[in-house]
Amino acid sequence: MARDTGSQCKMCRREGQKLFLKGERCFTDKCAIERRNYPPGDHGRGRQKQSEYRVQLREKQKARRYYGVLEKQFRSYYAKASRQEGVTGENLLRLLEARFDNVLVRLGFAGSRRQARQLIRHGHWTVNGRRVDIPSYQVREGDVIAIKAGSPSEPTIRTATELTSAVPAWLQADHDGLTAKVLRAPERGEIAAPVQEQLIVELYSK
Helix, strand or coil: CCCCCCCHHHHHHHHCCCCCCCHHHHHCCCCHHHHCCCCCCCCCCCCCCCCHHHHHHHHHHHHHHHHCCCHHHHHHHHHHHHHCCCCHHHHHHHHHHCEHHHHHHHHCCCCCHHHHHHHHHCCCEEECCEECCCCCCECCCCCEEEECCCCCCHHHHHHHHCCCCCCCCCEEEECCCCEEEECCCCCHHHCCCCCCHHHHHHHHCC
16 A cells, blocks of 8 residues: 655645644644744745745645645546536545545544554444445445444544544544444535645646
8 A cells, every 4th residue: 555654744844734644743832833834944944936836736735645645546536526517626625535534533533644544454443334444435425434343442542532622514423432424425614624626626727
């Protein structure tokens, strides 16, 4: 499985805002954005020309890093979104939101998408009673998500639930029983990603 092994904190600094890639650490004073609020590298504090292409590219990179997907995967999601009916940008965000690893984070069952991917790959979660170990699995309306019986990761998951203040309206979570249900597809206003999807559409439309 291909994965990005680079520094998570540098990604946040590069985009100039918190992407909440490291779970609990992002809520403390140890967060890199709190300590060094400028891009990494020798020229991080220098003045940079903000061209139209640069702004669009940075938005695409921000979305890709936020959801933890590689470039080839992101292009595949965009191609699929462009073939669907409706607004391409909103379709793209819905596809990314419906990833199994992202849904676990939204439900509060994982502190970060990297942690969610690890829990999924190690077989700690089931969907509709069947073990699913693919982080990119697309959840659908009516899917029931539950922790695998006897999972040794239950204490870790319960700790993650303490970081979650609210669950999106398109999901239903039982933090005591560590189960959840997908009620429907998310609306654009319910997607908390700090992304301007129209800039991504403009970038790929060139």
